[in-house]
Amino acid sequence: MPKGLNRAIGALLAIVALYSLLGFFILPGVGLRIANQQLAQYATVPAHLQRIEFNPFSLELTLWGLQIGEPGKEQVAFERLYANLSLDSLWSGALHLDAIELDKPRTELLFAKDGRLNLSQLFKLPPSEPKPDEPPSDPFPLRIASIKLNEGYLHFQDLRPSEPIEFLYDSMNLELKNLSTLPDDSADMTLVANGPNGGRIDWSGNLSLSPITSEGTLKITDSKMKLFWPYVRDAVPLVLEDGVLSLDTHYKLNLSKETELLLDNASVRVAPFAIKAPDGRPLARLASLEVSETSIDLAKQLVTVGKIRSEKLETWAALERDGQLDWQKLFASQPAKATPKEKAEPATAAPPPEENAAKQPSKPWQVLLKDVQARNYMIHLADRSQKEPVALDVGPLNLDMQGFDSLNKSPFTLKLDTGVGRQGKLQAAGQVNLAPVTAKLDVSTRDIDLRVAQAYISPFIRLELRSGMLASDLKVDLKGTEPLAFSVAGKAQVNQLHTLDTIKGRDFVKWQQVNVDGLSYVHGDALSIDKVTLLQPYARFIINEDRTTSVDDLLIPQPADAPAASQAKPATASNEKPLGIRIGQIDINDGSANFADLTLTPNFATAVQQLNGQIGTIDNRKPLPAKVDVKGKVDRYAPVTIKGALNPFDPMASLDIATSFKRVELTTLTPYSGKFAGFRIRKGRLNLDLHYVITKGQLKAENKVVVEQLQLGEKVESPDAVDLPIRLAVALLKDTEGKISIELPVTGDLNNPQFSVMPIVWQTLRNLVLRAAQAPFKFIGGLIAGGGSEDLGNVSFAPGSSDLSSEAQSALDKLASALQQRPELRLEIEGTSAQSSDGPLLAQQRLEREYQATWYKILQRRGDKVPANASMLVVDDSDKPAMLEGIYRTRLKQQPPAEWEKLSREERTTKLREAVIKSWAESAALLRNLGQDRASSIKDYLVDKGKLEDDRVYFIDTTLGQAESDGRVITPMHLDAE
Numbered sequence: 007m008p009k010g011l012n013r014a015i016g017a018l019l020a021i022v023a024l025y026s027l028l029g030f031f032i033l034p035g036v037g038l039r040i041a042n043q044q045l046a047q048y049a050t051v052p053a054h055l056q057r058i059e060f061n062p063f064s065l066e067l068t069l070w071g072l073q074i075g076e077p078g079k080e081q082v083a084f085e086r087l088y089a090n091l092s093l094d095s096l097w098s099g100a101l102h103l104d105a106i107e108l109d110k111p112r113t114e115l116l117f118a119k120d121g122r123l124n125l126s127q128l129f130k131l132p133p134s135e136p137k138p139d140e141p142p143s144d145p146f147p148l149r150i151a152s153i154k155l156n157e158g159y160l161h162f163q164d165l166r167p168s169e170p171i172e173f174l175y176d177s178m179n180l181e182l183k184n185l186s187t188l189p190d191d192s193a194d195m196t197l198v199a200n201g202p203n204g205g206r207i208d209w210s211g212n213l214s215l216s217p218i219t220s221e222g223t224l225k226i227t228d229s230k231m232k233l234f235w236p237y238v239r240d241a242v243p244l245v246l247e248d249g250v251l252s253l254d255t256h257y258k259l260n261l262s263k264e265t266e267l268l269l270d271n272a273s274v275r276v277a278p279f280a281i282k283a284p285d286g287r288p289l290a291r292l293a294s295l296e297v298s299e300t301s302i303d304l305a306k307q308l309v310t311v312g313k314i315r316s317e318k319l320e321t322w323a324a325l326e327r328d329g330q331l332d333w334q335k336l337f338a339s340q341p342a343k344a345t346p347k348e349k350a351e352p353a354t355a356a357p358p359p360e361e362n363a364a365k366q367p368s369k370p371w372q373v374l375l376k377d378v379q380a381r382n383y384m385i386h387l388a389d390r391s392q393k394e395p396v397a398l399d400v401g402p403l404n405l406d407m408q409g410f411d412s413l414n415k416s417p418f419t420l421k422l423d424t425g426v427g428r429q430g431k432l433q434a435a436g437q438v439n440l441a442p443v444t445a446k447l448d449v450s451t452r453d454i455d456l457r458v459a460q461a462y463i464s465p466f467i468r469l470e471l472r473s474g475m476l477a478s479d480l481k482v483d484l485k486g487t488e489p490l491a492f493s494v495a496g497k498a499q500v501n502q503l504h505t506l507d508t509i510k511g512r513d514f515v516k517w518q519q520v521n522v523d524g525l526s527y528v529h530g531d532a533l534s535i536d537k538v539t540l541l542q543p544y545a546r547f548i549i550n551e552d553r554t555t556s557v558d559d560l561l562i563p564q565p566a567d568a569p570a571a572s573q574a575k576p577a578t579a580s581n582e583k584p585l586g587i588r589i590g591q592i593d594i595n596d597g598s599a600n601f602a603d604l605t606l607t608p609n610f611a612t613a614v615q616q617l618n619g620q621i622g623t624i625d626n627r628k629p630l631p632a633k634v635d636v637k638g639k640v641d642r643y644a645p646v647t648i649k650g651a652l653n654p655f656d657p658m659a660s661l662d663i664a665t666s667f668k669r670v671e672l673t674t675l676t677p678y679s680g681k682f683a684g685f686r687i688r689k690g691r692l693n694l695d696l697h698y699v700i701t702k703g704q705l706k707a708e709n710k711v712v713v714e715q716l717q718l719g720e721k722v723e724s725p726d727a728v729d730l731p732i733r734l735a736v737a738l739l740k741d742t743e744g745k746i747s748i749e750l751p752v753t754g755d756l757n758n759p760q761f762s763v764m765p766i767v768w769q770t771l772r773n774l775v776l777r778a779a780q781a782p783f784k785f786i787g788g789l790i791a792g793g794g795s796e797d798l799g800n801v802s803f804a805p806g807s808s809d810l811s812s813e814a815q816s817a818l819d820k821l822a823s824a825l826q827q828r829p830e831l832r833l834e835i836e837g838t839s840a841q842s843s844d845g846p847l848l849a850q851q852r853l854e855r856e857y858q859a860t861w862y863k864i865l866q867r868r869g870d871k872v873p874a875n876a877s878m879l880v881v882d883d884s885d886k887p888a889m890l891e892g893i894y895r896t897r898l899k900q901q902p903p904a905e906w907e908k909l910s911r912e913e914r915t916t917k918l919r920e921a922v923i924k925s926w927a928e929s930a931a932l933l934r935n936l937g938q939d940r941a942s943s944i945k946d947y948l949v950d951k952g953k954l955e956d957d958r959v960y961f962i963d964t965t966l967g968q969a970e971s972d973g974r975v976i977t978p979m980h981l982d983a984e
Contacts, residue, residue, distance in 0.1 A: 029062025048129045051075050065091040074128055075114070081124055085110040092151075100147035100188060107154045117164040145187040145216055155180035160199075167236035175199045175207075187215045195222065205229045217262035226253040231279070243336055244289065247280035255300075267304040273297060283336060293318035299376075307371045314378040320401075324388035375410035375418075383424075392461040400432075401425055414441040428869050430454040430475075436482075445484040449496075452477045455869055456500070468560045469514060472504040472866045480525070492529050498522040504866070509559050510548070518542035518874060524590065532586035542874075543597040543617075584626070592621040594636060614638050614646060624654060631660050643945075643956045644670040644691075661700040668693050669714075671961055688963055689834065690715055715832070715960070798824075801944055802974045805840075806847025808939035810947055818944065821979075822952025833954075834980040835944050836962040837937030843969035844936055845927035852926045853893070853919070857881045860889045887915045894918045897925050930966075937964030940977050 038058045045053035056071025067089045075081035086109040092102040116124040158178030164171040177200040185193040197209035211222010231249030239245065255272035277294035299312020324332045384401035403424035410418040417439040426432050432454070436447035456474030463469060480496035504516040517540055524536020548556040597617030619636030631651035638646045650663035669691045693712035700706075798821045801814045810818070825833060855877070862876035873879065881889075894902060898921060906914050926932060941961050948954045962980065969975050 026062065029060055033062075034058040034060050045074070048131060049074060050128060050130050051081065052077065053128075065093070067091070079114075080112055081114040081116075081128060083112040084108055098149075100149050100186075103148075103150045105152040105154070106150055107156065108158070109156045110159065111155060112159040113161070115160065115162045117166055119165045121166055148185075148187045149191070150185040150193075151183065153180070153182035153185055158199075167240050169236040169239065171234060171236050173201065173205075173230075173233040174203075175201050175205075177201075182213070185213070185215070189216045190214070191216070192219070195220075203230065205233075211257075217260070219262065220259040221257065223256050224253070225255075226251065228252060231276075243284055244281045245284060247282055247291075249276065249279045251276055265304060268301065270301040272300040272302065274300070283332075288320075288322055289333075290319065290321040292316070292320075293382075307369055309371065309373045311373070311375045312377065314375065314380075316378075316380045316383075318382045318384075319380065320384040320386075322386045322388075325391050327391050329391060370413065373410075373412040375407060378405070378407040378410070380405040389461070394461045394464065396458060396461045398427060398458055399425075414439055417444070420445075420447070426451075427455045427458065429871075443484065443487045445482065447482045447484075449480045449482050450478065453501075456503070457869065466562055466564070468508045468562060470506040470508045472506050472863070473872065474503040475501040477501065490529060494525065494527045496525055498525055502872070507546075507556055507560060510556065512548070512556075513544065513546055514556070514560070515546075516544045530585070531583070532588070534586075534588045534590075536590040537593065538589060538591070539593045539595065540597060541595050543594065544599065546600045586625075586627045588623070588625040588627070590623050592624075594619050594621075597638070614640055615642060619648070622651075629653065629660070631662070634663065640667065640670050642942075644668060660702075661698060663696075663698050665696040666693075667695075669957055689960055691960070799979050800976045801940075801979065802970070802976050803940055805843035805969070805973045805975065806851060806936070808936060808943045810943055815947065815951075818947050818952060822948050822954055825948075825952075825954055825958065832958050832960060833948070834960045834962050835941040836978050836980065837939070837941035837964040838967040838975060838977045839933040839937040839940070839964065840967050840969035840975045841928070841933060843973040844933060844975060845929075846923060848929070848932045848936055849923040849926035852929075852932060853922055854881075856893050857886055857889055860892070861885065887911065890915060890918045890922070894922055897922055933966055934964050937966075937977075940975075944977065944979070 034057075037060075038055060041055050041058070042053075045055065051074060053074040054071075055069060056073075057069075059068040059070070060066070069084075069087040071085065072087070073080045073083045075083070086107070088105065088107040088109075090104040090106075092104045095102045114124060118124070156179060158175075158180070160175045160178060162171070162173050177198075179196075179198045181196045183194040184191065192212045192214040195209070195211055195213050197207065199207040206225075206227040208225040208227070209222065211220060213220045229251045231251050232246055235246040235249070252275040253273070255269045257270075258266070258268040260266040274297040275295065276292065277296075279290075279292040279295065280288075281290050282288050294315075294317045296315040297311060297313070298315075301310045302308075326332055326335065381404050382401070383403035383405070384399065385403060387398045387400060389396040389398075401424055403422070405423075406419075406421040408419040409416065417437040420434070420436060420438050422432070422434040424432050431450075431452040433450040434447050436445060438445040438447070454476040456476055457471050460471045463471065476498070477500075478496060478498040480494050480498070483493045483495075485491040485493075499522070500517075500520045502518065503520070505514045506512070507514045519539075519541040520543070521537075521539040521541075522535055523539070524534070526532075526534040546556065594617050597614075599614045599617070615638065617636060617638035619634075619638075621636070622633035623630070624632045631653040633651050634648055636648040640646060645666075645668045647666045648663065649665075650661075652661045652663060670693075671691060691714045693714065695710040695712075697708045698706075798817050801810070801817070803809075803814075804811070821833075858876040858879045858881055861879055861881045862872060865872050865879075891902075902914075902918060906917055909917065938961070941964070945956070945959045945961070948959055949956045967975065
């Protein structure tokens with residue numbers, strides 16, 4: 007081999023050896039020393055690089071063991087950094103790396119309380135010299151075939167919020183393929199991050215750096231909302247109790263001209279979620295919220311939500327005494343915070359024109375909600391603005407909404423189905439628009455508890471709303487809010503209404519059902535109702551001991567309006583069109599009423615039952631009077647009719663009413679006859695015909711009174727009695743048929759009432775001698791066909807009972823048969839009771855009724871459904887002792903003796919019961935009622951079973967008799983002839 011070639015080969019080998027020595031040993035050593043010197047010079051914390059490896063032939067560089075920070079508390083570190091330079095970088099015009107790998111990088115990202123970032127404090131670099139502005143240049147040409155980050159570690163902590171934020175990802179893996187700064191090149195990207203406490207991030211897609219664009223999918227799984235909630239809490243005062251967030255979306259990002267970001271096919275899930283107020287009271291709890299099929303277009307400022315599904319939201323809201331919602335006050339209490347820019351740069355100079363232009367109103371965002379479903383919501387409402395706080399639970403609430411557009415380009419569809427209170431139901435469905443506010447809804451309610459209105463009516467009337475259920479089917483058409491314009495049409499129903507006079511503790515107005523059909527209301531214009539149907543309405547009117555009425559006492563005087571308020575709108579008030587009210591028809595079915603006069607002794611009370619009839623069209627815009635046709639009965643047998651026409655809106659202009667009472671038992675008027683005439687009424691019936699006509703304020707009344715078979719009882723000492731021979735006057739007024747006829751015409755000017763009452767016209771009795779004396783009484787035994795010695799004049803009753811025995815029914819059957827053969831005879835029944843045998847049993851029955859009444863009130867207060875009356879209830883014996891305490895105090899008007907406190911529960915209950923029984927056993931009212939019930943039982947049997955005409959059977963005032971030796975009580979009957 008030639009020497010020249012040998013020298014060349016030797017030189018080449020020497021160069022290779024030197025190159026290898028330089029690349030494998032010298033350069034890594036020098037580089038490691040320089041790197042550590044630079045770290046020591048500029049790092050503010052301990053910093054060290056363990057080893058550098060370099061392969062000069064494959065151009066592979068590996069850095070090992072970088073640690074910046076205190077040992078064990080490194081803030082930046084990695085185990086290995088590998089890079090492989092490709093040789094084509096020499097001629098391709100771009101720096102080309104085949105691979106970059108980073109193993110186990112560790113980063114501590116910490117923000118201090120004052121906002122300083124730890125990473126910015128790791129190195130103390132010399133200040134850079136300012137450079138003149140240069141036009142932007144193209145990015146450095148770089149291509150990296152593969153970038154891998156293996157098992158990365160990221161610890162984040164932020165002490166700036168009121169509550170520190172801290173989270174950790176201890177397993178982060180990133181892979182990039184074909185990353186390039188060259189135009190139109192893109193890289194494939196994959197990122198997976200996991201935390202030790204749950205929560206995962208999956209990110210995959212492509213990335214281009216020139217221009218910056220990216221497209222891919224991002225998925226966040228089971229992220230704990232507590233990790234970032236302090237940022238929210240500093241903006242709104244809400245304390246997070248629980249919250250887990252998951253996100254999955256496809257995205258497109260383009261920064262070539264302006265920021266263009268599109269999220270499509272996005273879905274968000276929050277489950278569970280719970281927040282509370284700073285004082286610890288709960289605000290909202292949510293089982294789950296799922297948002298899917300969603301897109302967000304930043305450039306178009308458009309959010310489109312395909313589906314929202316939400317389950318079991320429970321929330322609380324209250325109206326405080328100052329009229330503000332507690333949520334409203336909660337957000338209002340949050341202090342405003344200045345941003346760091348505001349702190350550093352006080353606003354002293356006016357912003358430049360460009361900044362002013364930027365602050366001009368921009369295009370609004372548009373939000374489209376295609377399909378929203380909320381299920382099993384529960385809303386707890388409270389109104390603390392009233393004297394008595396009101397609580398109402400709304401739920402379970404189900405909501406469906408479709409086609410919502412925040413820009414109101416089209417109305418959206420709404421459907422609501424919810425419970426209200428314990429048993430109420432509310433449904434609403436229709437279309438709603440927000441700008442302007444309009445809505446067309448079908449609203450349906452069932453069993454809405456009206457007692458929630460108690461707190462709102464209490465300041466105006468002394469009335470307790472014991473029960474009441476509202477049902478309705480309405481069509482609501484809201485046309486606008488400024489000014490308010492809406493109409494309502496449909497029907498409504500109020501069931502089981504029961505009001506109580508809280509002063510006297512008595513029923514005031516109640517009904518079983520009221521139906522309002524053909525309801526039409528136009529706000530500010532007219533209220534029209536086709537038909538009102540009342541089922542079992544009841545009203546009570548009482549003249550109290552002080553001569554006031556029960557109605558007068560109920561109204562609570564209201565303070566006079568301030569002068570400014572009363573004169574606020576004098577012109578508009580006078581020009582406003584009055585509300586038109588029209589009711590096509592009012593039907594009354596099975597109505598009743600009670601009247602009582604407590605100024606009399608004994609107290610007078612009567613009842614009207616079986617009220618049925620109609621009232622015609624009432625219209626305040628038409629002067630035509632409404633026709634009236636109502637029928638009823640007093641004490642079951644005395645018919646009452648009311649016919650005619652009236653205008654309730656202007657009765658002084660036109661009224662024509664005729665009222666007729668037939669066969670009213672005069673024994674019920676004994677308190678009045680005793681006070682004003684000085685005699686009790688033993689027997690008699692009243693026929694009363696009243697005809698009142700008002701024409702333009704002028705009254706003309708024609709009243710006709712006919713009294714049949716009147717018999718006075720014993721004399722009563724009364725300072726108000728007239729000083730006239732009443733018995734003689736009655737005898738003189740009776741005609742041969744035993745009737746007294748009185749006509750009393752009345753005329754007068756109602757505008758200036760000066761009435762002239764014509765004297766009573768006494769009619770001459772046709773046969774004074776024949777009918778002056780009272781007809782003798784006869785026993786009925788001889789009237790029975792075939793004769794017989796059986797005494798049918800008495801009916802015996804078991805102690806405390808008004809039920810007829812089989813023997814009594816048999817005797818009454820024979821009596822009815824005899825009376826049917828003698829139509830001229832009239833039967834008189836003298837209801838009788840005996841204190842010795844009836845009193846204790848009546849007291850026991852009265853006590854049982856008191857138990858039922860007390861239990862009835864308890865059920866009403868709890869809002870339970872109750873029967874039509876308390877007598878249908880069954881009271882458990884275990885509940886009675888507690889009620890007996892209150893019954894004793896109410897009945898005896900005293901506290902139990904102190905020595906009873908030492909008794910056992912059973913002994914005390916026995917003492918209380920004995921005292922109550924003894925008090926009621928001596929009640930004259932109970933004994934009188936029993937006598938009346940016994941007389942009614944006899945009459946009912948004769949009328950219903952014996953088929954006698956009811957006008958042939960009379961009641962005689964009850965008496966207090968003596969019981970037989972076996973305890974039975976005899977009720978005598980008497981005969982009279984026409």
